[in-house]
Amino acid sequence: MAEQQTNGNWQERYRNALLGVFGNPQLCLDHGQGCVVVDNDGKEYLDLLGGIAVNALGYAHPAWVEAVSHQSETLAHVSNFFTTGPQLDLAEKLLALAKAPKGSAVFLSNSGTEANEAAIKICLARKNGRIIALNHAFHGRSLGALSLTHKIAYRQPFGPSAVDVTFIAPEDPDALASELDRGDVSGVFMEPIQGEAGVVPLSDEYLQQVRELTACHDVLMVVDEVQCGMGRTGRWFAHQSAHITPDVMTMAKALGGGFPIGATMAFGSDVSGILAAGQHGTTFGGNPLACAAALAVISTIESDDLLTHVRQIGTLMSTALRQSHPRITEVRGTGALLGVQFDSDIAADLVAAARHAGFIVNAVNPSTLRLAPPYILTKAEAESFIAALPRLIDAVQA
Numbered sequence: 001m002a003e004q005q006t007n008g009n010w011q012e013r014y015r016n017a018l019l020g021v022f023g024n025p026q027l028c029l030d031h032g033q034g035c036v037v038v039d040n041d042g043k044e045y046l047d048l049l050g051g052i053a054v055n056a057l058g059y060a061h062p063a064w065v066e067a068v069s070h071q072s073e074t075l076a077h078v079s080n081f082f083t084t085g086p087q088l089d090l091a092e093k094l095l096a097l098a099k100a101p102k103g104s105a106v107f108l109s110n111s112g113t114e115a116n117e118a119a120i121k122i123c124l125a126r127k128n129g130r131i132i133a134l135n136h137a138f139h140g141r142s143l144g145a146l147s148l149t150h151k152i153a154y155r156q157p158f159g160p161s162a163v164d165v166t167f168i169a170p171e172d173p174d175a176l177a178s179e180l181d182r183g184d185v186s187g188v189f190m191e192p193i194q195g196e197a198g199v200v201p202l203s204d205e206y207l208q209q210v211r212e213l214t215a216c217h218d219v220l221m222v223v224d225e226v227q228c229g230m231g232r233t234g235r236w237f238a239h240q241s242a243h244i245t246p247d248v249m250t251m252a253k254a255l256g257g258g259f260p261i262g263a264t265m266a267f268g269s270d271v272s273g274i275l276a277a278g279q280h281g282t283t284f285g286g287n288p289l290a291c292a293a294a295l296a297v298i299s300t301i302e303s304d305d306l307l308t309h310v311r312q313i314g315t316l317m318s319t320a321l322r323q324s325h326p327r328i329t330e331v332r333g334t335g336a337l338l339g340v341q342f343d344s345d346i347a348a349d350l351v352a353a354a355r356h357a358g359f360i361v362n363a364v365n366p367s368t369l370r371l372a373p374p375y376i377l378t379k380a381e382a383e384s385f386i387a388a389l390p391r392l393i394d395a396v397q398a
Protein backbone atom coordinates (compact mmCIF):
# COMPACT_ATOMS: atom_id res chain seq x y z
CA MET A 1 0.00 0.00 0.00
CA ALA A 2 2.70 2.49 1.03
CA GLU A 3 4.74 1.57 -2.02
CA GLN A 4 1.71 2.01 -4.24
CA GLN A 5 1.35 5.57 -2.95
CA THR A 6 5.01 6.39 -3.58
CA ASN A 7 4.59 5.30 -7.17
CA GLY A 8 1.32 7.12 -7.65
CA ASN A 9 1.72 10.59 -6.27
CA TRP A 10 5.30 11.27 -5.21
CA GLN A 11 5.23 14.66 -6.92
CA GLU A 12 2.25 15.81 -4.90
CA ARG A 13 3.63 14.32 -1.68
CA TYR A 14 6.93 16.10 -2.31
CA ARG A 15 5.23 19.46 -2.86
CA ASN A 16 3.23 18.98 0.33
CA ALA A 17 6.10 17.92 2.55
CA LEU A 18 9.41 19.33 1.28
CA LEU A 19 10.57 22.94 1.17
CA GLY A 20 10.48 24.17 -2.39
CA VAL A 21 14.12 25.28 -2.66
CA PHE A 22 15.04 22.64 -5.23
CA GLY A 23 11.94 23.04 -7.39
CA ASN A 24 10.20 19.87 -8.48
CA PRO A 25 12.36 16.72 -8.44
CA GLN A 26 12.80 15.06 -11.83
CA LEU A 27 12.36 11.50 -10.62
CA CYS A 28 11.69 9.43 -7.55
CA LEU A 29 14.65 7.05 -7.40
CA ASP A 30 14.52 3.64 -5.83
CA HIS A 31 17.92 1.96 -6.07
CA GLY A 32 21.14 1.84 -8.00
CA GLN A 33 24.00 -0.41 -8.97
CA GLY A 34 27.25 0.67 -10.56
CA CYS A 35 26.55 3.75 -12.70
CA VAL A 36 22.87 2.91 -13.16
CA VAL A 37 19.99 4.20 -11.03
CA VAL A 38 16.45 2.89 -11.20
CA ASP A 39 13.34 4.95 -10.53
CA ASN A 40 10.28 3.62 -8.78
CA ASP A 41 8.62 2.77 -12.07
CA GLY A 42 11.55 0.44 -12.77
CA LYS A 43 13.06 2.62 -15.50
CA GLU A 44 16.87 2.57 -15.63
CA TYR A 45 19.16 5.55 -16.13
CA LEU A 46 22.87 5.76 -16.80
CA ASP A 47 23.94 8.38 -14.29
CA LEU A 48 26.48 10.81 -15.75
CA LEU A 49 26.02 13.28 -12.90
CA GLY A 50 26.75 10.95 -9.97
CA GLY A 51 24.72 12.82 -7.36
CA ILE A 52 26.49 16.06 -8.44
CA ALA A 53 30.07 14.82 -8.41
CA VAL A 54 29.57 12.81 -5.22
CA ASN A 55 29.15 9.12 -6.10
CA ALA A 56 32.74 8.43 -7.13
CA LEU A 57 32.19 4.67 -6.83
CA GLY A 58 28.69 4.77 -8.29
CA TYR A 59 25.87 3.08 -6.39
CA ALA A 60 26.11 0.21 -3.90
CA HIS A 61 29.80 -0.39 -4.54
CA PRO A 62 30.72 -3.54 -2.58
CA ALA A 63 33.79 -1.96 -0.90
CA TRP A 64 31.78 1.08 0.21
CA VAL A 65 28.84 -1.05 1.40
CA GLU A 66 31.19 -3.33 3.31
CA ALA A 67 33.03 -0.42 4.98
CA VAL A 68 29.86 1.42 5.99
CA SER A 69 28.11 -1.75 7.15
CA HIS A 70 31.06 -2.92 9.18
CA GLN A 71 31.64 0.48 10.77
CA SER A 72 27.97 0.91 11.64
CA GLU A 73 28.13 -2.37 13.53
CA THR A 74 30.93 -1.09 15.73
CA LEU A 75 30.99 2.72 16.11
CA ALA A 76 29.02 5.25 14.05
CA HIS A 77 29.41 8.42 16.10
CA VAL A 78 31.34 9.33 19.23
CA SER A 79 31.61 13.20 19.48
CA ASN A 80 34.84 15.12 19.16
CA PHE A 81 35.71 14.61 22.82
CA PHE A 82 37.12 11.38 21.43
CA THR A 83 38.97 10.21 18.37
CA THR A 84 38.76 6.90 16.50
CA GLY A 85 40.92 4.76 14.27
CA PRO A 86 39.04 5.68 11.06
CA GLN A 87 39.37 9.40 11.87
CA LEU A 88 43.13 9.16 12.41
CA ASP A 89 43.57 6.98 9.32
CA LEU A 90 41.58 9.36 7.13
CA ALA A 91 43.35 12.54 8.28
CA GLU A 92 46.78 10.96 7.75
CA LYS A 93 45.74 9.57 4.37
CA LEU A 94 44.40 12.92 3.11
CA LEU A 95 47.60 14.69 4.17
CA ALA A 96 49.65 12.08 2.30
CA LEU A 97 47.51 12.35 -0.87
CA ALA A 98 47.86 16.14 -0.79
CA LYS A 99 51.63 15.81 -0.23
CA ALA A 100 51.14 18.27 2.63
CA PRO A 101 54.33 19.28 4.47
CA LYS A 102 55.04 18.33 8.07
CA GLY A 103 52.86 20.23 10.51
CA SER A 104 49.82 20.26 8.18
CA ALA A 105 46.48 19.23 9.66
CA VAL A 106 42.87 18.47 8.76
CA PHE A 107 39.50 19.59 10.15
CA LEU A 108 36.66 17.21 9.33
CA SER A 109 33.08 18.36 8.81
CA ASN A 110 29.97 17.23 6.93
CA SER A 111 29.69 19.23 3.71
CA GLY A 112 31.42 21.52 1.26
CA THR A 113 29.98 24.70 2.66
CA GLU A 114 31.17 23.76 6.15
CA ALA A 115 34.64 22.97 4.84
CA ASN A 116 34.71 26.50 3.43
CA GLU A 117 33.41 28.04 6.66
CA ALA A 118 36.43 26.61 8.46
CA ALA A 119 38.71 27.95 5.73
CA ILE A 120 37.17 31.43 6.06
CA LYS A 121 37.68 31.32 9.82
CA ILE A 122 41.33 30.34 9.37
CA CYS A 123 41.84 33.39 7.14
CA LEU A 124 39.95 35.81 9.37
CA ALA A 125 41.47 34.59 12.64
CA ARG A 126 44.91 35.24 11.18
CA LYS A 127 44.13 38.67 9.77
CA ASN A 128 40.73 40.33 9.92
CA GLY A 129 40.35 41.72 6.43
CA ARG A 130 38.77 41.26 3.05
CA ILE A 131 38.47 37.96 1.24
CA ILE A 132 39.07 37.90 -2.50
CA ALA A 133 36.99 35.50 -4.59
CA LEU A 134 36.53 35.10 -8.32
CA ASN A 135 33.68 36.13 -10.57
CA HIS A 136 31.27 33.20 -11.03
CA ALA A 137 32.67 31.42 -7.96
CA PHE A 138 30.52 28.97 -6.02
CA HIS A 139 31.61 28.17 -2.48
CA GLY A 140 28.37 27.12 -0.77
CA ARG A 141 25.10 28.24 0.78
CA SER A 142 25.80 28.86 4.47
CA LEU A 143 26.18 32.57 5.16
CA GLY A 144 29.98 32.75 5.22
CA ALA A 145 30.53 30.60 2.15
CA LEU A 146 27.56 32.31 0.49
CA SER A 147 29.34 35.66 0.84
CA LEU A 148 32.04 34.21 -1.41
CA THR A 149 29.52 32.87 -3.93
CA HIS A 150 29.27 35.22 -6.88
CA LYS A 151 25.69 34.79 -8.11
CA ILE A 152 23.71 37.77 -6.81
CA ALA A 153 20.40 35.87 -6.88
CA TYR A 154 21.79 33.44 -4.28
CA ARG A 155 22.94 36.25 -1.94
CA GLN A 156 20.52 39.14 -2.40
CA PRO A 157 17.60 37.97 -0.22
CA PHE A 158 19.84 37.49 2.80
CA GLY A 159 21.05 40.97 3.57
CA PRO A 160 24.61 42.22 3.84
CA SER A 161 27.39 39.68 3.45
CA ALA A 162 28.71 38.04 6.58
CA VAL A 163 32.20 38.43 5.17
CA ASP A 164 33.75 41.44 3.40
CA VAL A 165 34.35 40.02 -0.07
CA THR A 166 35.69 41.50 -3.28
CA PHE A 167 35.15 39.60 -6.52
CA ILE A 168 37.75 39.83 -9.26
CA ALA A 169 38.06 38.43 -12.77
CA PRO A 170 39.83 35.08 -13.05
CA GLU A 171 43.00 34.80 -15.14
CA ASP A 172 43.89 38.45 -14.43
CA PRO A 173 46.90 38.52 -12.06
CA ASP A 174 47.06 42.34 -12.24
CA ALA A 175 43.54 42.59 -10.80
CA LEU A 176 44.62 40.39 -7.90
CA ALA A 177 47.87 42.30 -7.42
CA SER A 178 46.09 45.63 -7.13
CA GLU A 179 43.71 44.26 -4.48
CA LEU A 180 46.61 42.73 -2.54
CA ASP A 181 48.55 46.01 -2.72
CA ARG A 182 45.90 47.64 -0.55
CA GLY A 183 47.17 45.58 2.37
CA ASP A 184 43.80 44.61 3.86
CA VAL A 185 43.27 41.17 2.28
CA SER A 186 43.25 38.12 4.52
CA GLY A 187 42.61 35.33 2.02
CA VAL A 188 42.10 34.51 -1.65
CA PHE A 189 39.63 31.74 -2.53
CA MET A 190 39.33 29.91 -5.83
CA GLU A 191 38.12 26.66 -7.39
CA PRO A 192 40.87 25.25 -9.64
CA ILE A 193 37.97 24.23 -11.89
CA GLN A 194 34.95 26.46 -11.43
CA GLY A 195 32.21 23.85 -11.31
CA GLU A 196 28.93 25.70 -10.96
CA ALA A 197 30.20 28.39 -13.35
CA GLY A 198 29.93 25.76 -16.10
CA VAL A 199 33.12 23.71 -15.60
CA VAL A 200 35.66 26.47 -16.25
CA PRO A 201 39.23 25.44 -15.44
CA LEU A 202 41.75 27.99 -14.22
CA SER A 203 45.07 27.77 -16.03
CA ASP A 204 48.08 26.32 -14.23
CA GLU A 205 49.87 29.56 -15.01
CA TYR A 206 47.21 31.62 -13.22
CA LEU A 207 47.26 29.31 -10.18
CA GLN A 208 51.03 29.73 -10.05
CA GLN A 209 50.73 33.51 -10.31
CA VAL A 210 48.16 33.54 -7.50
CA ARG A 211 50.46 31.39 -5.37
CA GLU A 212 53.35 33.78 -5.92
CA LEU A 213 51.34 36.97 -5.34
CA THR A 214 49.63 35.71 -2.17
CA ALA A 215 52.95 34.46 -0.77
CA CYS A 216 54.60 37.84 -1.47
CA HIS A 217 51.78 39.69 0.28
CA ASP A 218 51.56 37.24 3.20
CA VAL A 219 47.95 36.39 2.31
CA LEU A 220 46.48 32.87 2.48
CA MET A 221 45.64 31.07 -0.75
CA VAL A 222 42.62 28.78 -0.37
CA VAL A 223 41.73 26.26 -3.07
CA ASP A 224 38.16 24.98 -2.99
CA GLU A 225 38.40 21.43 -4.32
CA VAL A 226 34.95 20.43 -3.08
CA GLN A 227 33.92 19.53 -6.65
CA CYS A 228 37.17 19.05 -8.57
CA GLY A 229 39.17 17.23 -5.88
CA MET A 230 39.40 13.62 -4.64
CA GLY A 231 40.53 12.18 -7.95
CA ARG A 232 37.89 13.70 -10.19
CA THR A 233 40.39 15.13 -12.68
CA GLY A 234 42.56 12.03 -12.66
CA ARG A 235 44.81 13.60 -10.04
CA TRP A 236 44.00 13.46 -6.37
CA PHE A 237 43.61 17.24 -6.36
CA ALA A 238 43.16 19.52 -9.35
CA HIS A 239 45.65 22.17 -8.15
CA GLN A 240 48.40 19.53 -8.31
CA SER A 241 48.53 20.03 -12.08
CA ALA A 242 50.06 23.47 -11.34
CA HIS A 243 52.62 22.02 -8.90
CA ILE A 244 51.71 24.52 -6.20
CA THR A 245 51.13 24.11 -2.48
CA PRO A 246 48.15 26.16 -1.28
CA ASP A 247 47.75 27.31 2.32
CA VAL A 248 44.31 25.81 2.72
CA MET A 249 42.31 23.28 0.69
CA THR A 250 38.69 22.32 1.10
CA MET A 251 37.07 19.12 -0.14
CA ALA A 252 33.76 17.28 0.19
CA LYS A 253 31.52 15.91 -2.60
CA ALA A 254 33.35 12.74 -3.77
CA LEU A 255 35.21 12.36 -0.48
CA GLY A 256 32.60 10.13 1.16
CA GLY A 257 31.29 8.55 -2.04
CA GLY A 258 27.75 9.41 -0.95
CA PHE A 259 28.20 9.64 2.80
CA PRO A 260 28.21 13.31 3.90
CA ILE A 261 31.71 14.48 4.83
CA GLY A 262 33.80 17.59 4.26
CA ALA A 263 37.41 18.39 5.07
CA THR A 264 39.53 21.52 5.44
CA MET A 265 43.27 21.05 5.15
CA ALA A 266 45.71 23.60 6.58
CA PHE A 267 49.15 23.33 4.97
CA GLY A 268 52.16 23.71 7.26
CA SER A 269 52.30 24.39 10.99
CA ASP A 270 51.89 28.18 10.63
CA VAL A 271 48.47 27.73 9.05
CA SER A 272 47.39 24.64 10.99
CA GLY A 273 48.09 26.47 14.26
CA ILE A 274 45.85 29.47 13.55
CA LEU A 275 42.61 28.13 15.05
CA ALA A 276 43.14 27.37 18.73
CA ALA A 277 41.15 24.96 20.90
CA GLY A 278 37.58 26.18 21.16
CA GLN A 279 37.67 28.49 18.14
CA HIS A 280 35.80 26.13 15.84
CA GLY A 281 33.87 22.90 16.12
CA THR A 282 31.23 20.48 14.87
CA THR A 283 29.13 17.77 16.47
CA PHE A 284 28.96 15.28 13.62
CA GLY A 285 32.16 16.12 11.74
CA GLY A 286 34.79 13.43 11.62
CA ASN A 287 32.59 10.65 12.94
CA PRO A 288 33.96 7.15 12.31
CA LEU A 289 31.13 6.16 9.95
CA ALA A 290 31.83 9.05 7.57
CA CYS A 291 35.57 8.45 7.84
CA ALA A 292 35.16 4.74 7.07
CA ALA A 293 33.15 5.63 3.96
CA ALA A 294 35.88 8.05 2.81
CA LEU A 295 38.62 5.51 3.47
CA ALA A 296 36.73 2.97 1.35
CA VAL A 297 36.50 5.49 -1.50
CA ILE A 298 40.22 6.27 -1.32
CA SER A 299 41.37 2.68 -1.05
CA THR A 300 39.16 1.63 -3.98
CA ILE A 301 40.48 4.48 -6.14
CA GLU A 302 43.98 3.23 -5.30
CA SER A 303 43.42 -0.51 -5.64
CA ASP A 304 41.46 -0.23 -8.91
CA ASP A 305 43.79 2.47 -10.31
CA LEU A 306 40.77 4.69 -10.92
CA LEU A 307 42.89 7.82 -11.39
CA THR A 308 44.30 6.33 -14.59
CA HIS A 309 40.84 5.18 -15.61
CA VAL A 310 39.35 8.64 -14.97
CA ARG A 311 42.03 10.27 -17.14
CA GLN A 312 41.41 7.79 -19.96
CA ILE A 313 37.62 7.96 -19.87
CA GLY A 314 37.77 11.77 -19.66
CA THR A 315 40.01 12.01 -22.72
CA LEU A 316 37.84 9.55 -24.61
CA MET A 317 34.67 11.47 -23.77
CA SER A 318 35.93 14.98 -24.39
CA THR A 319 37.51 14.02 -27.72
CA ALA A 320 34.41 12.19 -28.91
CA LEU A 321 31.95 14.80 -27.65
CA ARG A 322 33.84 17.61 -29.37
CA GLN A 323 33.35 15.86 -32.70
CA SER A 324 29.86 14.53 -32.06
CA HIS A 325 27.71 17.48 -33.19
CA PRO A 326 28.26 20.90 -34.84
CA ARG A 327 26.25 22.63 -32.12
CA ILE A 328 28.85 21.62 -29.52
CA THR A 329 31.29 24.52 -29.53
CA GLU A 330 33.62 23.45 -26.72
CA VAL A 331 34.21 20.72 -24.16
CA ARG A 332 35.89 21.98 -20.99
CA GLY A 333 37.37 20.21 -17.99
CA THR A 334 39.24 16.95 -17.51
CA GLY A 335 38.64 13.42 -16.30
CA ALA A 336 35.25 12.96 -14.70
CA LEU A 337 34.32 16.66 -14.73
CA LEU A 338 33.32 17.92 -18.16
CA GLY A 339 31.32 20.88 -19.40
CA VAL A 340 29.79 20.46 -22.84
CA GLN A 341 29.19 23.91 -24.30
CA PHE A 342 26.43 24.47 -26.90
CA ASP A 343 25.94 27.35 -29.29
CA SER A 344 22.60 28.26 -27.68
CA ASP A 345 20.42 27.71 -24.62
CA ILE A 346 19.33 24.12 -25.19
CA ALA A 347 20.77 22.54 -22.03
CA ALA A 348 17.50 22.32 -20.07
CA ASP A 349 15.66 20.72 -22.99
CA LEU A 350 18.56 18.33 -23.48
CA VAL A 351 18.42 17.23 -19.84
CA ALA A 352 14.77 16.29 -20.30
CA ALA A 353 15.41 14.55 -23.63
CA ALA A 354 18.36 12.66 -22.17
CA ARG A 355 16.29 11.58 -19.20
CA HIS A 356 13.61 10.15 -21.48
CA ALA A 357 16.37 8.32 -23.32
CA GLY A 358 17.71 6.92 -20.04
CA PHE A 359 20.61 9.26 -19.21
CA ILE A 360 21.04 11.60 -16.25
CA VAL A 361 22.98 14.77 -17.05
CA ASN A 362 22.83 18.34 -15.68
CA ALA A 363 22.25 21.77 -17.21
CA VAL A 364 24.81 23.65 -15.11
CA ASN A 365 23.80 26.79 -17.02
CA PRO A 366 21.39 27.37 -19.94
CA SER A 367 23.96 26.51 -22.61
CA THR A 368 26.21 23.98 -20.82
CA LEU A 369 25.74 20.34 -19.87
CA ARG A 370 27.79 19.16 -16.91
CA LEU A 371 29.00 15.57 -16.72
CA ALA A 372 30.39 14.41 -13.37
CA PRO A 373 30.03 10.63 -13.63
CA PRO A 374 31.21 7.98 -11.17
CA TYR A 375 34.90 7.17 -11.63
CA ILE A 376 33.92 3.58 -12.45
CA LEU A 377 32.06 4.59 -15.62
CA THR A 378 33.00 2.02 -18.25
CA LYS A 379 34.12 2.79 -21.78
CA ALA A 380 30.97 1.08 -23.09
CA GLU A 381 28.75 3.22 -20.85
CA ALA A 382 30.53 6.42 -21.94
CA GLU A 383 30.18 5.39 -25.59
CA SER A 384 26.45 4.68 -25.21
CA PHE A 385 25.92 8.31 -24.20
CA ILE A 386 28.21 9.66 -26.91
CA ALA A 387 26.27 7.60 -29.48
CA ALA A 388 22.89 8.83 -28.24
CA LEU A 389 23.72 12.54 -27.87
CA PRO A 390 23.60 13.71 -31.53
CA ARG A 391 20.03 12.43 -31.93
CA LEU A 392 19.02 14.10 -28.67
CA ILE A 393 20.50 17.42 -29.83
CA ASP A 394 18.69 17.16 -33.18
CA ALA A 395 15.44 16.36 -31.39
CA VAL A 396 15.55 19.41 -29.10
CA GLN A 397 16.40 21.83 -31.85
CA ALA A 398 13.60 20.54 -34.07
Ligand SMILES: *Cc1c(COP(=O)(O)O)cnc(C)c1O
Pocket residue numbers: 110111112113114116138139140141191195196224225226227228252253
Ligand atom coordinates in the same frame (compact mmCIF):
# COMPACT_ATOMS: atom_id res chain seq x y z
C1 LIG B 1 29.12 21.87 -4.07
C2 LIG B 1 30.17 22.88 -3.76
C3 LIG B 1 30.24 23.52 -2.53
C4 LIG B 1 29.18 23.34 -1.47
O1 LIG B 1 29.13 22.04 -0.99
P1 LIG B 1 27.84 21.56 -0.14
O2 LIG B 1 28.22 20.18 0.30
O3 LIG B 1 26.68 21.62 -1.05
O4 LIG B 1 27.72 22.49 1.00
C5 LIG B 1 31.30 24.38 -2.29
N1 LIG B 1 32.23 24.61 -3.22
C6 LIG B 1 32.20 24.01 -4.43
C7 LIG B 1 33.28 24.28 -5.41
C8 LIG B 1 31.16 23.14 -4.75
O5 LIG B 1 31.11 22.58 -5.96
